[in-house]
Amino acid sequence: MAIEMFIRFEDSSGTVRYGEISGAGEVADLPGAKVGVLAGDPFTGLSKTGEKFEVKKVLCPLESTPIIICIGLNYRQHATEANLTVPKYPVVFTKPADALAGPYDNIAIHPDAQSMLDYEGELTVVIGKDAKDVSEADALEYVLGYTAGNDVSARNFQLPDVSGGQFCFAKSFDGFAPIGPAILTTAAIDDPQKLEYTTKVNGEVRQKTETGDMIWSVRQIIAHLSTGTTLRKGTVIMTGTPSGVGFFMKSNGFLHDGDMVEVNIKGIGSIANKMKFL
Numbered sequence: 001m002a003i004e005m006f007i008r009f010e011d012s013s014g015t016v017r018y019g020e021i022s023g024a025g026e027v028a029d030l031p032g033a034k035v036g037v038l039a040g041d042p043f044t045g046l047s048k049t050g051e052k053f054e055v056k057k058v059l060c061p062l063e064s065t066p067i068i069i070c071i072g073l074n075y076r077q078h079a080t081e082a083n084l085t086v087p088k089y090p091v092v093f094t095k096p097a098d099a100l101a102g103p104y105d106n107i108a109i110h111p112d113a114q115s116m117l118d119y120e121g122e123l124t125v126v127i128g129k130d131a132k133d134v135s136e137a138d139a140l141e142y143v144l145g146y147t148a149g150n151d152v153s154a155r156n157f158q159l160p161d162v163s164g165g166q167f168c169f170a171k172s173f174d175g176f177a178p179i180g181p182a183i184l185t186t187a188a189i190d191d192p193q194k195l196e197y198t199t200k201v202n203g204e205v206r207q208k209t210e211t212g213d214m215i216w217s218v219r220q221i222i223a224h225l226s227t228g229t230t231l232r233k234g235t236v237i238m239t240g241t242p243s244g245v246g247f248f249m250k251s252n253g254f255l256h257d258g259d260m261v262e263v264n265i266k267g268i269g270s271i272a273n274k275m276k277f278l
Contacts, residue, residue, distance in 0.1 A: 003046045004188035008061045011053040018046055021182060030055045042144055043233050060102035061183045066232040068095035068177050070151055071221055074240025075213050081243040090216050090224055093167040095177050103180025103271040113154035113173055114277050117255040120241035121199030121207050121263035124149035124179050125218055127235040131226045139222035145185040146192055148263045148271050149238050152176040155247050178273045192218045197265040209242035
């Protein structure tokens with residue numbers, strides 16, 4: 001049977017392994033639990049070994065990524081919140097590979113990024129094999145799976161009069177793309193437009209949405225991004241954030257030192273990252 005959900009973890013001896021889990025409920029209780037070990041890797045194939053090892057630490061489900069591609073303004077409610085006109089094509093920007101972080105890592109915040117620090121809970125797609133000029137109909141065949149992500153953003157570098165309208169620098173600091181805790185493979189989900197997720201800051205719900213509110217679907221995003229461009233296996237795609245980001249809150253919604261941001265996707269589990277100001 002195909003592997004439906006997996007984590008990457010460190011066992012009690014310090015060895016890094018892949019493990020199979022049965023669902024999001026199991027993710028919360030992983031430290032100290034024993035999970036079935038998987039041989040291989042996510043891109044050449046994972047297989048059951050019959051062995052079980054204790055989980056000491058849950059790691060980022062991907063060892064590395066060639067690039068993180070992000071989609072802006074992709075939820076109708078967020079476009080309304082921001083009072084922005086939806087463009088003809090998706091808003092695209094990137095984060096470098098070193099922005100990738102684990103599901104429970106503390107995020108070190110550089111002093112220059114602290115004044116307007118924000119969160120963006122997002123459904124995150126992992127590309128499973130190289131893709132170029134992919135049609136919408138075939139797009140999901142190139143997906144390894146889905147996970148939760150947070151597009152951490154230093155809004156002070158994103159303001160139009162500062163940035164000239166580009167988003168990349170504001171979102172590219174090391175650790176600004178935590179994902180996890182598990183990857184739900186395409187063997188377990190037929191339609192990524194039927195997922196629910198929430199973002200909490202210190203336990204307070206800030207964002208709550210269904211992916212059906214997306215302006216561009218996962219299929220459309222992959223088809224667009226692969227037009228004349230090769231999406232390498234392991235590419236991480238953050239598909240946009242719903243309404244409720246700190247920037248548009250009436251009171252100060254920005255993040256502060258020690259704040260905990262949780263992004264939970266129903267059926268996948270939660271990432272929970274503490275902001276640590278340097």
